[in-house]
Amino acid sequence: MKVYRAERIRNVALISHVGAGKTSLVDAALFDSGAVTRQGKVDEGSSISDYDPDELKRRMSLNVKVLPVEWKDTKINFIDTPGYADFVGEVKAGLRVADAALVVVTAEKGVEVGTELTWQYADEYNLPRIVLVNKLDRENTSFDQALESLRAQFGSRVVPLQVPIGEQAGFKGVVDLVSQKGYTFEGGNKVQEILLPTEMEDRINEYRDQLIEAAVESDDAILEKFLEGEELSDEEILSVVKKGTCTGQLIPVL
Structure with missing residues (x-):
């Protein structure tokens, strides 16, 4: 990986309710950017991010991790945080060093308890944020309903x-x-x-x-x-x- 000047580096923390797909998103970004030749899968225990033995056993993130992705002359340091509320310290540690937050919600459930909590943590650090609606290919999902739940909870500044x-x-x-x-x-x-x-x-x-x-x-x-x-x-x-x-x-x- 080449050396980047500070203005070409972005530190982005991924936050969400548990199971929204943050780690899978990072695995996809690593694969699409060419950083890896095979896309990792959380369910298969092959995720690049979840490598700790306990994480492999539980099929979920337990610790905050940084995974760099190179894209169009920019280095994006994705800070993958745990979704479970028990690991709030890890989430806040990731947000503390981030430039922005990427909030992941599912198209099935939209805003959940963990979404609200991690959103509040991002507010504490006054971080700009972007929302990604994930799992649109699953059954019983709706982008419109997910967007409606986001706007109902966080206001009209949330726009597609x-x-x-x-x-x-x-x-x-x-x-x-x-x-x-x-x-x-x-x-x-x-x-x-x-x-x-x-x-x-x-x-x-x-x-x-x-x-x-x-x-x-x-x-x-x-x-x-x-x-x-x-x-x-x-x-x-x-x-x-x-x-x-x-x-x-x-x-x-x-």
């Missing part, structure tokens, strides 16, 4: 940045609400751009409006332009999404 294409057994990709482009993941970790499904047009427009209305609050000049009815470019939207996320005014959902 991506929406899924299909759900449960039909889940196959996402739509980027800034660029309004669709991407599928069929064929392993290969990503392919596709035409947006026409049946998703109204849903995409609704969620994109939510994103823009929340994001422009972070920049007075762009807010004024928006209120005057001028169309914003993708670059302007992305700039206020970044700014709002860093200041905590916006919490994007992937």
